[in-house]
Amino acid sequence: MPRVDVVLLHAPAVYDFRERSIMFGPVSDMVPSTPIFEMYPLGFTTMAEYLERHGVRVRIVNLAVLMLNKPGFDVEAYIRGLDAALFGIDLHWLPHAHGSVEVARIVKKYHPDTPVVFGGLSSSYFHEELCSYDAVDFVLRGDSTEEPFRRLVEAIKRDGRLDEIPNLTWKDASGAVNVNPLSWVPSDMNAISLDYSFNMKSVIRYRDMMGVVPFKDWLKYPVCASLTCRGCTHDCVTCGGSAYSFREHFGRDRVAFRDPELLVRDIEHIQRYIPGPMFVLNDFLQAGREYTRDFVKGLQRIGMRNPIGFEFFKPPHEEFYQFLDAHLDDWSVEISVESHDDDVRAAFGKSHYTMAQVEQTVKDALKNGCSRFDLYFMTGIPTQTAASVRETANYIRHLYESVGNDPRLLCFVSPMAPFLDPGSRAFDNPSEYGYTLRARTLEEHRQRLVMPSWKYIMNYESAAMGPDEMADATYDAGLSVNRTKAAAGIIDRATAARTESRILEARLVLNRIDEIMAGPEPLREPALWALKYESERLSQSTVCEKSELNWPHSVEIRHVAAAAGLWLRENVNNVVGHLKGIVPPAKSDQHAGHTARTAYEAGEA
Ligand code: B12
Numbered sequence: 208m209p210r211v212d213v214v215l216l217h218a219p220a221v222y223d224f225r226e227r228s229i230m231f232g233p234v235s236d237m238v239p240s241t242p243i244f245e246m247y248p249l250g251f252t253t254m255a256e257y258l259e260r261h262g263v264r265v266r267i268v269n270l271a272v273l274m275l276n277k278p279g280f281d282v283e284a285y286i287r288g289l290d291a292a293l294f295g296i297d298l299h300w301l302p303h304a305h306g307s308v309e310v311a312r313i314v315k316k317y318h319p320d321t322p323v324v325f326g327g328l329s330s331s332y333f334h335e336e337l338c339s340y341d342a343v344d345f346v347l348r349g350d351s352t353e354e355p356f357r358r359l360v361e362a363i364k365r366d367g368r369l370d371e372i373p374n375l376t377w378k379d380a381s382g383a384v385n386v387n388p389l390s391w392v393p394s395d396m397n398a399i400s401l402d403y404s405f406n407m408k409s410v411i412r413y414r415d416m417m418g419v420v421p422f423k424d425w426l427k428y429p430v431c432a433s434l435t436c437r438g439c440t441h442d443c444v445t446c447g448g449s450a451y452s453f454r455e456h457f458g459r460d461r462v463a464f465r466d467p468e469l470l471v472r473d474i475e476h477i478q479r480y481i482p483g484p485m486f487v488l489n490d491f492l493q494a495g496r497e498y499t500r501d502f503v504k505g506l507q508r509i510g511m512r513n514p515i516g517f518e519f520f521k522p523p524h525e526e527f528y529q530f531l532d533a534h535l536d537d538w539s540v541e542i543s544v545e546s547h548d549d550d551v552r553a554a555f556g557k558s559h560y561t562m563a564q565v566e567q568t569v570k571d572a573l574k575n576g577c578s579r580f581d582l583y584f585m586t587g588i589p590t591q592t593a594a595s596v597r598e599t600a601n602y603i604r605h606l607y608e609s610v611g612n613d614p615r616l617l618c619f620v621s622p623m624a625p626f627l628d629p630g631s632r633a634f635d636n637p638s639e640y641g642y643t644l645r646a647r648t649l650e651e652h653r654q655r656l657v658m659p660s661w662k663y664i665m666n667y668e669s670a671a672m673g674p675d676e677m678a679d680a681t682y683d684a685g686l687s688v689n690r691t692k693a694a695a696g697i698i699d700r701a702t703a704a705r706t707e708s709r710i711l712e713a714r715l716v717l718n719r720i721d722e723i724m725a726g727p728e729p730l731r732e733p734a735l736w737a738l739k740y741e742s743e744r745l746s747q748s749t750v751c752e753k754s755e756l757n758w759p760h761s762v763e764i765r766h767v768a769a770a771a772g773l774w775l776r777e778n779v780n781n782v783v784g785h786l787k788g789i790v791p792p793a794k795s796d797q798h799a800g801h802t803a804r805t806a807y808e809a810g811e812a
């Protein structure tokens with residue numbers, strides 16, 4: 208394996224998930240990943256693109272996908288065969304607490320002299336505890352680590368000073384943990400690129416398709432995301448990406464937006480190669496009217512062809528949809544309203560709109576050409592009772608009726624699981640929001656992750672609805688919404704029947720696990736193991752079919768041509784590099800040269 212500067216590794220949520228029997232439940236029903244959360248952070252792509260642009264050779268390895276795809280995949284042998292000056296591991300989402308640290312241990316076992324750096328929001332929150340593990344040398348904190356990472360690589364290669372690297376938590380020779388100031392917090396998001404062609408180049412360079420795909424089924428459903436900003440203007444109480452969390456824990460007191468022109472360029476670039484739908488995450492309406500106008504007109508200018516979906520944090524007005532429809536052919540909307548009950552939603556921190564406004568916005572969007580409207584509801588939020596969850600399901604029936612069972616409306620109910628986000632208001636002050644935490648430290652979360660079912664794994668209990676009630680009410684709501692969708696013709700009868708039996712079976716397995724756990728300790732392990740196959744099968748799309756989340760898309764000749772051109776260019780680049788005995792850094796499609804100075808370097812951040 209040729210030596211590169213940095214290998215970025217994405218671990219499965221639970222490292223040895225193949226050897227354990229765990230009923231993860233519906234924890235990942237609303238995202239493209241399986242319950243081992245094999246999707247790596249978008250930041251892997253932005254960091255890799257940025258580092259490569261500055262001459263640092265980076266390889267992304269999605270260990271989680273490799274392990275999922277090949278049951279016999281030998282992780283240790285694979286890691287032993289890697290050769291890098293530095294290994295980076297993400298612990299961005301807390302559900303990776305177990306897998307990420309175990310992978311770090313394997314890296315250290317085979318590469319004891321190679322440093323290991325962690326990063327991501329959860330790493331930032333638990334940075335000191337993380338550094339106390341032998342296998343972790345550094346943590347890069349904050350939401351923008353591209354440039355600090357470049358400086359760290361430089362320091363490692365040239366024996367430079369670690370105390371000068373912003374955002375770095377590090378161990379010195381004595382083993383003491385040092386915390387440098389969290390001073391690298393750029394005020395915009397313009398110096399980075401979400402350049403997916405980097406990932407494609409990586410496939411070509413390392414002849415490794417599955418090691419770099421963002422999630423297991425990505426080749427079947429090549430969805431892409433683009434981002435309007437870092438941070439959030441809202442303050443939802445259980446969210447670890449809220450204004451509060453960014454201010455208190457990640458050093459950010461203002462949202463950093465990406466210029467609309469650059470965002471349009473990202474999207475233009477994606478649609479050149481990738482046929483899938485595109486999600487624009489983090490409500491761009493937060494940035495104001497001018498931004499909105501420039502962005503939407505820019506999308507029209509590039510001849511937006513892929514389906515595009517927008518996440519909004521509050522219900523837009525009808526005029527806005529008219530504006531969207533005048534500029535775009537195939538656009539969709541998603542809003543997470545959490546509860547049908549305005550009081551429960553207010554307790555969650557979304558008091559800025561009512562359900563009546565949501566109903567109106569759904570009707571307005573559908574009337575004005577929206578291709579699809581996804582509405583998300585959540586269980587486990589402050590003050591929400593089991594009765595309220597069941598009411599949400601009834602409300603969804605009413606909503607479908609009120610839009611004449613329009614098949615473009617898709618409603619989903621899922622649990623806030625497995626964890627209440629670290630660094631959220633509710634995590635920092637649980638009693639204020641009616642919660643009791645079952646885990647606080649990173650190590651406590653690691654231990655919870657290997658418990659036998661999602662009910663045990665959850666890191667919180669709500670005073671309004673205990674874990675048993677919550678699991679029950681969530682499955683009930685899933686059943687009810689599934690029946691509503693079937694009756695309304697939103698999903699076909701066969702799909703609905705499969706989902707219904709999956710939910711009923713999942714409930715039985717959950718109860719069986721409770722019985723096993725109440726029984727004698729020595730009998731637990733074999734009894735749980737006997738349930739392994741069922742637990743896994745029933746944790747893939749429990750409360751709805753995963754395909755319900757998917758938007759239609761089609762591959763066109765232009766995508767094939769663009770990918771072939773990239774393949775050719777990259778192979779020529781590699782052959783030249785290999786003749787010189789190196790893995791050459793990838794050239795950025797979006798930036799003029801590898802070493803172009805950015806606002807970051809110029810210290811304008
Ligand atoms: C976009 C997004 C998603 C997308 C993910 C797209 C992707 N591949 O990253 C989707 C919708 C799929 C998603 C899913 C989930 N999400 Co989410 N998501 C977000 C959101 C809105 C923005 C994050 C973002 O993209 N930032 C910008 C990108 C460019 O940067 P980045 O990926 O964060 O990476 C930077 C740093 O984090 C750091 N970094 C990251 N990894 C590493 C590794 C190393 C080695 C280093 C040095 C640095 C580093 O440096 C990067 C570059 O600067 C945040 C909320 C928010 N306001 O921030 C929630 C958020 C991150 N998600 C959250 C959660 C809980 C989840 C889920 C677990 C929910 C669930 N149960 O299904 C899943 C996990 C999916 C999986 N892994 O399979 C929580 C995380 C809380 C926590 N600390 O655990 C957040 C904070 C809020 C929330 N509740 O939604 N999410």
Ligand code: SF4
Pocket residue numbers: 439440441442443446447448449450520
């Ligand atoms: S859940 Fe609320 S606070 Fe968190 S990212 Fe979404 S809108 Fe912002």
